[in-house]
Amino acid sequence: MKAPIAWLLLEGRHTVPISDLRAEGLKTAFKNAELYAGKTLSHLAGLRAIISRLGFEGDFGDYKHKGWRKMQGTLRDAGAEQLKDLFAGRGTHGPQRRHTAERLFESGRALPQRLFLVNQYQANSWSTVNDDESGWFDVVAITPNLVAIVGKDGSYDLLWRYLREQPFSKCASQGEQYFAEAGLDA
Numbered sequence: 001m002k003a004p005i006a007w008l009l010l011e012g013r014h015t016v017p018i019s020d021l022r023a024e025g026l027k028t029a030f031k032n033a034e035l036y037a038g039k040t041l042s043h044l045a046g047l048r049a050i051i052s053r054l055g056f057e058g059d060f061g062d063y064k065h066k067g068w069r070k071m072q073g074t075l076r077d078a079g080a081e082q083l084k085d086l087f088a089g090r091g092t093h094g095p096q097r098r099h100t101a102e103r104l105f106e107s108g109r110a111l112p113q114r115l116f117l118v119n120q121y122q123a124n125s126w127s128t129v130n131d132d133e134s135g136w137f138d139v140v141a142i143t144p145n146l147v148a149i150v151g152k153d154g155s156y157d158l159l160w161r162y163l164r165e166q167p168f169s170k171c172a173s174q175g176e177q178y179f180a181e182a183g184l185d186a
Contacts, residue, residue, distance in 0.1 A: 004029075005085070006097055009162040010049045012039050017167070021071065021158065023064040026050055034167045054160055055143025071142050078140040081154035086117060086137070101163040104139070104147060115139050115149055 004017035008029075013036035016029050030046040041049065047060040056067040087097045104111060115137050137149040145161040 005158060006101075006160075007164040007167050008050065008053055008160060009164055010041075010046075010053055012036055012041065014039065014041055014046075014049075015164060015167040016046075016050055018160075021054075021068070023060070023068055026060075026063075053145065053162060055145030071146075074140060074142050075148055075150075075156065078138060078148065078150050078156075079154055080140070080148055080150045080156035082156070084151075084155040084157060086149060086151065086155065086157040096165070097159065098163055098165050101159040101161065104159060105145070105161040111139055111141055111147065113139060117149070 002019045004019045006018060007015045008018050009015055010033075014033055016033040018029050019025060020028070026047060030043065030050060033041075033046060035041055044060070051058070051060055051063045051067070056063050058067070087100075100115070100117070104115075116135050117137055137151050140148045140150055140156075142148060147159050148156045149159065150156040
């Protein structure tokens with residue numbers, strides 16, 4: 001399994017490393033899931049939970065035959081060609097994946113059409129040459145819980161609701177607080 005884009009939190013405090021949204025990629029992701037201590041989740045229930053948490057309707061078969069194709073069409077229509085980590089190399093002063101996801105999904109506002117993703121240094125440089133569009137990305141809703149951010153060069157990245165940058169076991173104290181704030185059951 002290649003390195004995850006990020007981790008998806010499921011109810012029951014399970015975390016799933018998402019690196020690929022193809023059906024086979026989600027199967028692999030569930031095989032590598034970190035199940036919360038003392039809790040179990042069957043393979044089919046786990047796949048159904050992933051599909052549901054990403055905002056797709058139905059079960060894994062529905063996703064495989066309908067949801068994935070719909071997502072591919074949405075990405076193609078938006079000019080999204082190459083999945084790329086758009087948050088890599090932005091440093092501590094730049095936008096972080098989880099904070100950006102929370103801003104999009106938890107603000108209580110409608111999704112913006114565009115998003116400015118640069119670090120503080122780039123923003124200072126950008127402000128002197130404000131005709132540069134390189135810091136702007138289109139926000140494309142795939143489901144109510146999943147968006148693509150698409151650059152002018154066709155590169156794109158994915159963000160989802162309940163996104164974490166590491167598994168629950170590596171951020172237990174933060175994870176406990178996150179679950180409590182999100183109103184998720186133990």
